[in-house]
Amino acid sequence: MSTTIVQNKEYKNKQKTKDNFISAIIGFFAFVWIFPILWTLWTSLRPYNDIISYGVFSWPRHLNLDNYFQAFRVMGLTKYFLNTLYVMVPSVILILFLGSLIAFVVSRYSFRFNLTLLLFFTAGNMLPTIATYIPVFWLYIKIGDLFGNRSLLYNNYFGIVLIHVAFQVGFATFVLSSYMKTVPKEISESAILDGCSVFRHYWNVMLPLLRPPLAALGVLMSCWIYNDFFWALILMSEDSKRPVTSALRQLQGQYITDFNLLAAGASIVAAPTIILFLVLRKQFVSGLTLGATKG
Amino acid sequence: MKTAAVNKKVRSRRSLSRNDRFTLGAFVGLPTLLQVVFLWFPTLITVVLSFTYWNGINVGDIKWAGFANYKNIFLGSPVFYDALKNNVVWLLWFTFIATPLGILLAYQFDRKIKGHQIYETIFYMPVVLSLAIIGIIWNFMLQPGGFVQGVMGRDIGNAVSIWGNYSINSYVIMAVASWRHIGYIMLLYLAGLKAFDSSLREASAIDGATEWQTFRKIIFPTMRPVNVIILVITIIDSLRAFDLVYIIYGTSTAWPLLNILAFQNFAGQGISMKGAAYSVIALVLCVVPILVYLRNVFKEDLQ
Numbered sequence: 001m002s003t004t005i006v007q008n009k010e011y012k013n014k015q016k017t018k019d020n021f022i023s024a025i026i027g028f029f030a031f032v033w034i035f036p037i038l039w040t041l042w043t044s045l046r047p048y049n050d051i052i053s054y055g056v057f058s059w060p061r062h063l064n065l066d067n068y069f070q071a072f073r074v075m076g077l078t079k080y081f082l083n084t085l086y087v088m089v090p091s092v093i094l095i096l097f098l099g100s101l102i103a104f105v106v107s108r109y110s111f112r113f114n115l116t117l118l119l120f121f122t123a124g125n126m127l128p129t130i131a132t133y134i135p136v137f138w139l140y141i142k143i144g145d146l147f148g149n150r151s152l153l154y155n156n157y158f159g160i161v162l163i164h165v166a167f168q169v170g171f172a173t174f175v176l177s178s179y180m181k182t183v184p185k186e187i188s189e190s191a192i193l194d195g196c197s198v199f200r201h202y203w204n205v206m207l208p209l210l211r212p213p214l215a216a217l218g219v220l221m222s223c224w225i226y227n228d229f230f231w232a233l234i235l236m237s238e239d240s241k242r243p244v245t246s247a248l249r250q251l252q253g254q255y256i257t258d259f260n261l262l263a264a265g266a267s268i269v270a271a272p273t274i275i276l277f278l279v280l281r282k283q284f285v286s287g288l289t290l291g292a293t294k295g
Numbered sequence: 296m297k298t299a300a301v302n303k304k305v306r307s308r309r310s311l312s313r314n315d316r317f318t319l320g321a322f323v324g325l326p327t328l329l330q331v332v333f334l335w336f337p338t339l340i341t342v343v344l345s346f347t348y349w350n351g352i353n354v355g356d357i358k359w360a361g362f363a364n365y366k367n368i369f370l371g372s373p374v375f376y377d378a379l380k381n382n383v384v385w386l387l388w389f390t391f392i393a394t395p396l397g398i399l400l401a402y403q404f405d406r407k408i409k410g411h412q413i414y415e416t417i418f419y420m421p422v423v424l425s426l427a428i429i430g431i432i433w434n435f436m437l438q439p440g441g442f443v444q445g446v447m448g449r450d451i452g453n454a455v456s457i458w459g460n461y462s463i464n465s466y467v468i469m470a471v472a473s474w475r476h477i478g479y480i481m482l483l484y485l486a487g488l489k490a491f492d493s494s495l496r497e498a499s500a501i502d503g504a505t506e507w508q509t510f511r512k513i514i515f516p517t518m519r520p521v522n523v524i525i526l527v528i529t530i531i532d533s534l535r536a537f538d539l540v541y542i543i544y545g546t547s548t549a550w551p552l553l554n555i556l557a558f559q560n561f562a563g564q565g566i567s568m569k570g571a572a573y574s575v576i577a578l579v580l581c582v583v584p585i586l587v588y589l590r591n592v593f594k595e596d597l598q
Contacts, residue, residue, distance in 0.1 A: 016335070027410060033418055130342065132337035134571065135344070162333060230538065
């Protein structure tokens with residue numbers, strides 16, 4: 001008996017040393033991982049002239065936030081941030097709203113096409129974006145012409161919102177419907193017995209119960225839409241109307257020589273999602289994992 | 296029991312008032328319409344366009360081409376095979392190197408190894424960054440005057456081109472892509488592991504199994520459903536790969552991928568429906584993994 005305990009202790013000690021070793025190795029890689037981000041921050045705090053005259057690894061002679069003020073002033077980031085909000089806020093609200101509608105119907109009412117609908121929405125989220133590019137571009141112009149206003153969808157925030165919604169609503173549907181399966185059916189049955197209309201059943205009974213996945217999805221979707229630069233690059237013809245990530249892409253070409261200024265710009269644009277992630281990590285994780293691993 | 300359930304369903308459908316049926320119709324119809332019009336319909340049109348000649352300007356100019364675009368791609372465009380090769384390299388790298396590393400990290404973090412919370416945050420951080428920012432960040436590392444050049448002892452005057460060096464740019468691109476992918480897989484797998492029954496692990500530890508044996512013989516096999524989903528996500532992401540390379544090279548074919556070629560033919564000078572054919576090829580390759588994914592995720596519902 002006592003020998004097994006000793007052995008066990010020995011084993012545990014050995015495992016402990018091993019774990020410390022593993023932790024050290026992972027720690028090293030974690031440093032490698034975060035290094036490019038730290039390097040960008042470091043670059044953003046130094047004036048360009050310092051690097052030119054003293055080299056990349058020179059001891060910093062001036063460290064300040066000048067590049068940040070400069071970035072806001074010269075690049076006009078405030079305007080682009082506003083553009084992002086115009087796209088992001090309506091998109092996220094619409095995605096959550098429409099996704100919850102489908103998820104609600106599919107999980108609470110039994111129609112013949114429930115599963116087909118769910119499969120179709122989930123698959124839609126996985127289609128390669130590029131395959132839709134030419135027709136979407138054309139559709140936007142044609143629909144605009146149909147209503148006598150070419151920039152009804154093209155070169156309009158509304159158009160960017162619509163395409164985000166069309167692409168992401170499938171993911172929201174999938175996450176919300178798998179969450180709704182865990183909500184007891186009895187709640188719905190009693191609501192129906194009490195003579196609740198379909199709308200009240202959705203709005204007053206189900207929607208409040210969906211708060212946790214809606215919050216998680218809201219965080220995740222905000223991050224995704226904030227980060228997307230591709231659609232705005234294609235469907236917005238005016239530079240000044242582009243959201244901040246697309247604008248950054250343009251500015252990269254413009255300020256390629258002053259990369260300390262660009263570093264400050266990139267840091268400013270990265271800040272919202274990083275802060276969002278650090279503060280709401282739980283929501284992030286649950287949003288992703290509800291979507292990816294649970295049926 | 297079953298008939299009772301069926302009866303109940305039938306009754307609940309019959310008992311819907313006209314108003315309710317209208318509401319339900321709107322609930323389903325609105326999102327479906329949006330998805331059909333802006334996602335499925337355009338995809339279908341691209342498939343049709345891939346069989347035509349068109350310069351993208353006037354709808355009236357569309358001419359039927361049969362398989363000419365495909366023939367051109369398969370027989371007359373060596374760049375297609377370069378792209379295919381790169382997509383396969385991407386796929387193999389992600390499947391055999393990046394994804395297993397993500398799984399390994401998840402496993403170590405699940406064991407609550409020292410510092411695991413900070414590590415988790417760090418490894419996931421690249422995933423929340425926009426690719427527009429990732430492109431800039433890695434330029435700071437690699438461009439003339441950047442960190443790597445500095446380490447190599449080259450200042451701005453005599454810098455070497457890293458993105459343009461064909462013998463190493465595949466590795467560089469894979470490294471940057473993995474920088475994002477590993478954290479993503481780590482997080483997904485970690486969530487799967489949280490649902491894992493820890494008593495199994497304790498039992499195997501008492502039996503004297505090493506950590507590696509426990510992982511290989513007990514945890515990995517029990518995680519099979521998650522493994523399949525992660526593998527399929529990896530495959531689909533590799534076939535859809537576009538953004539990162541676009542950020543680095545734009546529409547040039549310095550490091551072609553199927554979707555880069557598609558976009559190049561859509562957005563470069565001289566729009567050609569070869570682009571549609573390229574994107575259809577990428578789409579077709581995605582179909583099987585997407586179906587596998589759906590089958591796994593909706594396993595219970597499909598039965």
